Amino acid sequence: MSDEQTSDNRPGAGVVGWPVAHSKSPLIFAHWFAQTGIAGSYSRFAMPPEGFAEAFRALPKAGLRGVNVTLPHKLAALEAADEASAAARAIGAANTICFAADGRIFADNTDGYGFIENLRAGAPTWSANAGPALVLGAGGAARAVIHALLEAGAPAIRLANRTGDKAEALAEHFGPCVEVVDWTARATATGGAATIVNATSLGMTGNPALELSLDDAPATALVCDIVYTPLETPLLTAARARGLTTVDGLGMLLHQARPGFQAWFGADPAVTPALRRAVLGKPGLEGQP
Numbered sequence: 001m002s003d004e005q006t007s008d009n010r011p012g013a014g015v016v017g018w019p020v021a022h023s024k025s026p027l028i029f030a031h032w033f034a035q036t037g038i039a040g041s042y043s044r045f046a047m048p049p050e051g052f053a054e055a056f057r058a059l060p061k062a063g064l065r066g067v068n069v070t071l072p073h074k075l076a077a078l079e080a081a082d083e084a085s086a087a088a089r090a091i092g093a094a095n096t097i098c099f100a101a102d103g104r105i106f107a108d109n110t111d112g113y114g115f116i117e118n119l120r121a122g123a124p125t126w127s128a129n130a131g132p133a134l135v136l137g138a139g140g141a142a143r144a145v146i147h148a149l150l151e152a153g154a155p156a157i158r159l160a161n162r163t164g165d166k167a168e169a170l171a172e173h174f175g176p177c178v179e180v181v182d183w184t185a186r187a188t189a190t191g192g193a194a195t196i197v198n199a200t201s202l203g204m205t206g207n208p209a210l211e212l213s214l215d216d217a218p219a220t221a222l223v224c225d226i227v228y229t230p231l232e233t234p235l236l237t238a239a240r241a242r243g244l245t246t247v248d249g250l251g252m253l254l255h256q257a258r259p260g261f262q263a264w265f266g267a268d269p270a271v272t273p274a275l276r277r278a279v280l281g282k283p284g285l286e287g288q289p
C-alpha cells in the first residue's frame, strides 16, 4: 500500500490519494524534517475508492500519527472519521487526519486555514472585513475559500460559477452572506470588491484562462488565484498590470500542511522561500496537493 518503509521507529504520517504518486506533500514534509531536525517519516498511500473506508480505518494500526487526504477521498475520509472539526463539517471535506492512541480518527480541514494564512503572508495589510469578496468557482476548493473568508470576517461573498445550480447550493449551505452572481455578470461583480479569488480550475496549465475584466475593481482590491500551476496565471498578470495587489496559490498548498506537521511531529514549521523553491524545483503532477 505504501511506497516507502514505515516500519522503523520514526514517528510516521503520510498522504492518502488515488492516484497519489505525484503528490507534492512528501516534498513539503521532507523539507520540514530537514529544517526542524525532526526524524519523522512521510509516506504515500495509494488507495482506490473501492474499499476506501476499510483501508482508511486500518491506517492507525500501521503506527501512523495521521495522514493528509487528497483527491478523490476528502469527502469519504470525513464520513469514515469518528469525529470532525467545525471547519471539516462546514466545508464538507477532510484533508488532515489525526489518529488517537485508542485508534479513534479525528478529521480536520486545513484548506481554508492555508488560504487565509497565504493571504496574510502575501499581503500583510489585507483584511477580510474591508469589503465584500468575489469568489469564482463552486467546487471543493471554493467551499474552503468561502468558509475561510466568512470566518475571517468578510461581510459578504459574491459567488459566480459557470454552473449556476452549484453556486445556489453553496449559497444555501453557507447562508445569507453568500449571494449568487450570474457567471456572465462576474466582471460587474468586481465593483467594490475588497477580495477577488479564482477558485475555478481556469488558468491552470492545459485549461483556458479565466476571462475576467478587472476594470471595475477598486484600486485597493486584492486578487488571489489559488491555481499555482503556473504560478503566474493570466488573472494575476492582468491584476498586476492594473496595479492591484496579488497573491499566488502556492502558499495555500504550503500553509495547509502546517497544522498536520504540528499535530503529528510537535513543531510549527515555517513557510519560506526555500520551501517554495523545493516544491517548485521538483516536477510533479500539477495541481495536486
Ligand code: NAP
Pocket: 111, 136, 137, 138, 139, 140, 141, 142, 161, 162, 163, 166, 199, 200, 201, 202, 204, 208, 226, 227, 228, 249, 250, 252, 253, 254, 256, 286, 287, 288, 289
Ligand atoms: P473542482 O471541485 O473540480 O471544481 C472546479 C471548478 O472550476 C468548478 O467551479 C467548475 O465549474 C470550474 N470550471 C472548470 N472548468 C471551467 C470552465 N471551462 N469554465 C468555467 N468554470 C470552469 O476543483 P477544485 O478541487 O475546487 O479545484 C479548483 C482549482 O483549485 C484547481 O485548479 C486546483 O488545482 C486548485 N486548488 C488549489 C489549492 C491550493 O492549495 N492552492 C487547493 C485546492 C485546489 P462548474 O461547476 O461549472 O463545472
